[in-house]
Structures are given as structure tokens and as C-alpha cells.
Amino acid sequence: MYLPFIVPLLPLLVAACPAPSPATHIPLQKRSTIMNSDGTVNADALRRQLAYSTAKTQRGFMAYQKNTGMKHPLDAGNNGLSKRKSSSVDLTDDSQELWYGQISIGTPPKTYTVDFDTGSSDLFLPGSDCHTNCAGHKVYNANASSTSADVHKSFSLAYGDGSTVSGEQYNDTVTIAGLTAKQQRLGAASTYSSGFSKENFVPDGLMGMGYQSISEYNAPPVFSSLVAQGQTSQPVFSFKLARSGSQLTIGGSDSSLYTGGLTCIPVTQQGYWQTVMDNVKVNGNRVTNSIHAIIDTGTTLVVGDEATVDEIYAAIPGSRPAILEVGLGFFTVPCNNIPKLGLSFGSATFNISPQTFNLGRESAGSDRCVGGLVASPSATDFWIVGDVFLQNIYTVFDMGRNEVCFAKLS
Template sequence: MLAISSLLIFLLSSSALALPAELTGFLVPIYKRNESCTPPGVADLTELEAQIARIKGKYARGFAAHEANTGAAHPLAPPQALNITKRARTGPEPLNDASETLWYGNVAIGTPPTTFKIDFDTGSSDLFVPAARCRDCGSHSRYNPRGSSTSRNLHRTFREGYGDGSTASGDLYSDVVTVAGLTATNQVLGAATDYSHSFTYDPSDGLMGLAFPNLSSYPATPFFNTLIRQRKIDEPIFSFYLAETGSELYLGGVNPARYTGRFTWNPVTIPSYWQIGLDLIRVNGEITSFGLESVIDTGTTVIIGDAQNVRALYRAIRGSRSIPDAPGVYGVPCTSIPNDITFTFGGKGYNISPTWFNLGSWREDPSICIGGIIGVDGLRFWILGDMFMRNVYTVFDFANSRVGFARLARH
């Protein structure tokens, strides 16, 4: 009887969302930028190292915000700081992939509106853009609160710091913010008066976090949660389709043209990050790890895991080797890129395409290709970026605190 009950629970949780008969949601086209300093086909280890440092800093900031907002340390936070060396009312927004790091699309702020290129990040919760009086913001679009009739000065400041040393700081305001025709009123945002070098020359203007409110360092209600509170959308969900072209963020629904079959649902274990249990990892049929925690993060290009389990993964790949002077980075023979690396969630496995796993050849030895799964000492969980998300259609559900995956539709 217990086995039958468990089976029923699994089946219900795996197929709770029926296929919609028509589009419900607002589509946001998104794009990904590529600014590598290396020749095409060659892995940029310098940019990879900088990305890992930024991610460490982002998660350290998120853990601090979680503790400040809840009064308790996040269970996944390391005991010490990690070493730092993109009528039914729903729709899609097109995306781009910046510096092979973040996916960005258009966001309008203020009255009259100013349009910004904004990174959409499921691994953070705050919104910030350059201010009109920013001293180091280069050619970015800028937010002028005096030019917006709906702007309100909150008389508070903010500072966002990243592990690579990049920062953004300034003042907090509230204003109208619109994405794909969906408008949140009285939305809190940061107007940066200072940008460090990496932000100054970044192709996007700012960042919009799509994680839970507990991760807000302002603290404030994130944009999508404001839409939910103000009843601007019919369904409190958003979804991502990531690809070389036609990528999209879909607000308030799913796009049935982008996936096939039913969703496998995974409960969020702690509602700060989009954190879910990772059943196991297989390489060439061999289980290398099991019983892990993971975060689904559009603000990360690669897959990052704890050093021990990443080491075990590469041991299962014939000919793999660690890369000197690049902690946690491994190479594999370019002639035998693995095509059977599988991550299992909710009992269903999802393969990582060799196309996304291969970051390019190693400059020192072109016969070796750099693998996109990176190990970090002291990490207690895995971060699954677009290297994983490009293989699935992903839905983030606030109402039920869960993440859903479906197979990609063939086009």
C-alpha cells in the first residue's frame, strides 16, 4: 500500500501541468553576448576564472541577504567565505547571452519610459540600472528619476559586490517597470551612481533578479513577485527556452511550441534560490554522485559543483586531466567528448549535449578540450547554468515552490 501511495504521489507531481491548448503568457526575446578574447574554438580560461569569481561573490551576497531577511544562516552557506582567486495575461520576452554569462532582454523603466538591456538572473532577486549621474557608466542607458513622473526617492542606498571585485552602488527608488507589456508599479530598483570597470564595459545596462524575495539585499519585493501581488498575470510562473537563436523568457505561462510531453516537477527545498534536489549524476552509465542539492541559475553559463564530486565525474571520462594553474578545471580529449553525462531530477534523466559541454580547445594543447563542469572547493551544492538549461524547457513556479523540466520540442 505504501509503495502504491508513493507511486501515485510521484505521478501526480510529475504531471501536474497539462499542456495548454494555446499560448498563455508574455514572451520576452532574450539574447546572449559573446566577448571572448580568444580565437574562435579556443577556451577562454581567463574569462572562465572571472566568471567563477563573480558566481562565488553572487552566492556569498545571496547567503548574507537570506540570513539578514530570515534571521537564520542558509543551510548551504559555507562555514567561511568561498575562496575567490537572460483574456489570459502572459507572454514571452526574447533573450541574448552576454559574454556567454547572462541572458538579457529589454526592460522599460519610468514615465515616460527609458529602455534598458537587462540581464535576467534566476540566481538573484534585485533590479539595478545606471543612474543619470553615474560617474563610470560608459555609454549605458541611464535612469533619470527627475525625468520620470512616477519615480519616488526611497532615501536608501545599496551596494552590490561580486567576487571578481566588480561593484555597483547608488540610491534606491520606486517606479513603474515594464517587461513585454507587463507593468509593475512602485517597483523598487537601484540606480547606480558608481559602476566598476567590468560593469562599465558590459553590453547590458543592468540586472533583474528572478529568485525569491529572501535573496533581496535591498530588501525589496522582486519584479516578478510584484506582478503577482498586483495581479498583473494569471499564473505565477515563468519559463525559459535557451538556444543559439530564438531564446525566450516567458512570463506568466509556458510556450507549448518549445517543449513536448509533460513536466517533471521538483519541489524547492528552501525558497530563496531555485534550489532543488539532484537525484544523481551518471557518466557513461556509471553513477558518480547522488543525493545532491542544486540551484537552477540563468546567471551562470557553466555547471559548477563541489570539487570532490566533480573530480569523480571526470574520473569516469577516459583521458580526462586537470588543467594546470586552473583549480577545478578539467580537459578531455577533443576526439571523444562525452555524450552520456546525465543529470537526474524527479526520477527522470537529462543528458548534457556535447556541444554545450565543450568550452573549446585548450590553448596549450589543442587536442584537449575544456569541460564545462567546474569544481569549487568548499561548495555544498551544484549550480546548473545554461549548459544544463539548454537541454530542457524550464518552468519556475512560485505558487507551488517548484521547478519543472520538459523535453525540448524538435524544430
């Protein structure tokens, strides 16, 4: 069992380590945009989420090649140790699209909300000179922080939904749940495109929690810095993503939030939190063979390759494509017969509940519901496993052992 630092969500040997910090809880907020108030799906939001998730992954592939000089294996070309207790941040589920909570940056510290995203590795916020789509967001003013230092490098992050974040890179002090990373690389954006406007993106910024090899900055991500600077007792963080009580734990896991043992699977390639999914089961029957899976808290959907997703829906009675109603890659199922879909990792199968699989009715009065498993031509040899699955389990990300662990929620 890991000793945790718990962060509620609104989702090394070092010399002279500072005294341990008490556990810190950060409350999270929730808002919904994928499902309309009448229980129907917001098709535009679903299409944006699919484009965002697949393009984010492709961008990470490009960063990996730039940083390592090698093509990412999944890139098919488609586009005396001082122990600390754990610290927790309360998470908020924004329309089942984002899990966000609070961090502080600078000296004196200023508080910001960020999306905690295991599918990327960089921290960015709107800068003080951002005048495009930044209204309503709290801006980072580097000149107001005595610990800020301009590294004289720019950045530009492009997303498949057309949104772009670009600006200047800085080093500054970043604190999450009482744990502090000094000289942490972050981006101060001079441009937020419409995808990051307050209407579409509630938190102020985004904090990536992947490995450095997919960092656009090619700099240690926040969690890696916390570990290297002796701020955590273990190189572990964990998520409970649920309709209530969502929490990020930094420095370990919280055994009160799950039952039974942890099922742990090795990370097959450091960059994303990438592992092997053994198979998919429909109503208890195995349908697929093993495939690589990226575990991504910054993605709402479960995204798979077209052939396998077609095969899975073919095994679901009454399912059919929803190309015209929702978009390419989406399917509907009878609302009164939501399937029991299970993803198998290691020695265990973890089921997706009907509540999380069902994204909403196709239209008002319809008896057809949109499924949370979606096909994408970009996902050729891998899946992106997001919120539709992760809301059903407790997830542990271990950067020391380089493994991902799952357990059933309490």
C-alpha cells in the first residue's frame, strides 16, 4: 500500500529535505456540456472532444520524436529520504471532459485552477498579455513573481479541434497540495483560441502529468520535479474520478477509496501512460485480442481503432452507427439495453457501468443512446482510455516502477 498525498479535485535521496507537509484537500467543481439539460447528447461537444483527444496524442508523438530523435512506437504517421504523507486535491468534472483542481504559482503565490491531464506533460496558463479568448480566466503575471525567470523560449500547442495555445516559457515556483516544485517550467500563453475560452474550458490552464519525453518544452513535468526535489515519499499519484468525492492523490494512493487488491501493468513505453489492454468483453464474452492503451484522464471517451470498435459494436444487440446523428466513429445502442462492456488488464476485467457508457439520448424522445466507445482512424495500433472507463475504477500511476494499477472503487 502506498502512503499518499491527497489532492481533492474541482479529478530520492536529497540533502536537507524540508519538513513534511500535512495532507491538503482541494475541492473540485462539476459542470456538464456533453449532455444537454434534456438528457440528449451535445453532438458538437462530442465531436470536439474526439478531435481534441486524437490530435493531442498525435502532438505528443511529434514531441517524442523531437525530444528523443526516435519515432514513437505507436506513431503510424497519421497525424536519507524524508518521508511525507500524501496530499490530496479535490477534483471537478467539467462536463465529463476535464478533471480540474487548484495549484498555486509564483512568489507571492497565486492560486489557479488547472485540468490534470495524464495524456500530456506540460503546464500552461494564460499570460498577462493574453487578450484572445482569455476573458474570465485568471492570468499568470510573470513580472509579479519574484521567483519567475524568462527562459527566452516560445511555445505553440495546436489541437485537432482548431484550438491553439502559444506564448512564452518561464521557470517559477509551483505548489500543489502543499508540495513545492522550484524552477518549474511553465508556459504563459499570449493566445488562447476558442477551444480554451471560458465557455469551453472552465479551468484557467492545464497541467500535464505524463513523462518528459512527450513534453513540448522538453522539460520535467510538475510531478517529475516534485519527485526529483524530494517532495513526495513515493513517485506515485492516483485518481478517483467519480460523480462525487473525486480526488487526486500526490505521493501515493488512498486505500480507503478502493476495495480488493491493485492490478498493476507495466508501462510499455515511457511518454504516455501506455500499457497493454488484454481484451474487451461484451456482456462477459471476449471480443478482442490485446492492444496498446494510453490511460488518459484528459479524455472523456474511450477511443479505439475502427476495425476493433466495429467488431465490438457488432457483438452488441441493436447497435448501429450514428454518423449522421452524431458523427463519424460514434454508435448508438438501445437505451433500455445498455451493454456491459469490460476492459481487461493483467488478471482482472473492469466493467464500464451503463451510466458512464451512456453519453445521452440521440435526440429528444429517442430510444437510442450514444455509446462512450468511439472509433477513430488516428487510433491505428492503440486505444485512448479516458473518463468513460476511469470513472469506474481507482487508478494509480507509479513513475518509480513505471506501471499503472487499477482497483475497484469502494
